[in-house]
Amino acid sequence: MDNANGLLRVLLVAMEYTPKVSGGVGTYVFELANGLARAGCAVTVLAYTPGEPAVLHQQNLEVHLIAPRKETFNSASGASLVQGILTFNDDLVRYAKEHLASWRPDIVHFHQWHTRDAGRRIAAELGVPVVGTSHHLSEPTERWWGQAPDPEIVEQEKRFYDGSTHVITVSESMRSLIRETFGLPAQKIDMIHCALNLDPFFTPAYPETTFAELRRTVAEPDEAVVLYTGRIHPQKGIPAVFAAAERVLAERSRVVYLLAGGTDSRESTRMIQELSARYASLGSRVKQLGKLPRKQLRFLHRIADMALVPSLYEPFGFTAIEAMASGVPVIAASAGGLSEIVQDGESGLLVPVRQTATDVREVDVERLAAAQLKLLADPALARRLGQAGQRRVAELFQLPRMIQGNLQVFWRLLGRSAAPLSSGRAMA
Missing domain, CATH: 3.40.50.2000 (Glycogen Phosphorylase B;)
Structure with missing residues (x-):
């Protein structure tokens, strides 16, 4: 050059x-x-x-x-x-x-x-x-x-x-x-x-009918879609996703969870296998899609009713701004950079992360489930948080x-x- x-x-x-x-x-x-x-x-x-x-x-x-x-x-x-x-x-x-x-x-x-x-x-x-x-x-x-x-x-x-x-x-x-x-x-x-270059998230490249067709492949018209995107790894709070899903589905059965992400180690593979066995009763309510290209993730954001980012720690949190840029209300753990991206109650919801006596951290599963139920019960609030989140990333994370x-x-x-x-x- x-x-x-x-x-x-x-x-x-x-x-x-x-x-x-x-x-x-x-x-x-x-x-x-x-x-x-x-x-x-x-x-x-x-x-x-x-x-x-x-x-x-x-x-x-x-x-x-x-x-x-x-x-x-x-x-x-x-x-x-x-x-x-x-x-x-x-x-x-x-x-x-x-x-x-x-x-x-x-x-x-x-x-x-x-x-x-x-x-x-x-x-x-x-x-x-x-x-x-x-x-x-x-x-x-x-x-x-x-x-x-x-x-x-x-x-x-x-x-x-x-x-x-x-x-x-x-x-x-x-x-x-x-x-x-x-x-x-x-x-x-x-x-x-x-x-990120967030333009592809702000402006979908396909008509709404395309996303409606995609949504029909993963959920019935009366079902809500909860999305997780990211690595399948202990850092990402995956056990909390399953545990909270069990609590949510006990109260609202018409919910589907989409997990889009791949494992990157034998330990992570073993973790997801153990979680799948432990929560086998959830059945097809939790769909594991594997690792997908970012372009396909943008499609999933367009059909989701909310996105979960329950990481035990994130230096920043790309997955949060991708979801927010798409107008999806985000429920994130109050950990690391995530609490700098999401304003609790204004541009999304934050749930606490507790530190145990052994220094290991845990996402508050009850609060994670409660946050999901709150948005499921109040579509207007979910829509308002999604719009506010989109404005926030447009202002701060372009x-x-x-x-x-x-x-x-x-x-x-x-x-x-x-x-x-x-x-x-x-x-x-």
Whole structure:
């Protein structure tokens, strides 16, 4: 990619890039890269891919999807996942030297500890500023759903902050956690809420008759549809979904639950199997749809009467803003970034998360069920909350706001208010 027009040049380095590796970080990096490009920056992305390597081109944006060498994640060698990721950082640095020798960024922006080493090394060799975004923490949050954090990952998270001149994070909740856990001064942390291109959620691409036909495939005309979208994982409060559904269906039998999400580990698969067996009496009232592309999730939002986001902790909460952008009333756990997205009683409903004596957290199942029954009994309230939620995300979580926040950090680190050309060196 050339730089004949003197654009601000940004190098993003990440392990995830949607849709090749889908997750919160991948979604963020995808939206950030495309948003910066549309804003007039020259953007290059270096990202991991589990498939074939590729270079994708569009206006102002070049994405290098890099496959690791066979030995990088070779478990037979006895190397841990963390060791494999650190080795992949060597691959990223080597790739940058070979393929980006004629393109020099003004700033390097890495994401999570997974690409910290590569981001810092590339920036140091080029002589340009570097900033990292922290999207989540293993310690202490994984303890909140009964999982022991991997000590190697905890050590890498610590190194993420050691020596950092500046960090971006995605919610006030995360900023507080970083300060409490690692003692980073407030002035070193910028909070920029995540955002999405929400236009496809605001404006459906198909007529209402299409959604009516889809709804008939999952529910009878007199049945309400309650939707959950996201990973099937203990963090996401899945046991509370089943337990609350049992209570709701005991009072309102004409309700169907749609669970759209896949498992990502043997533990998660075992959890959903155990829940399905324990709540077998719910039968077809709970339909497990598996993992679906985001485009199909938008269809589900259009046919849902409400959406559940009962996570024990969320650094931010993409699933909440997707549902709210579609006008669906959201019932969310009051945990992490979710309580910054949903205003209880105004743009959705929040239910408490309790902390047990063992530090494990639990969603208040009775309150989760009661919130659903409240909306089922009062369609006008549900409609009002859905409309207010849509207005809230339109005001606060549109992509230009996130892009502008990142640009302000970039310019501050560059010590500039305009967009002069980089004085950085080419990689040797």
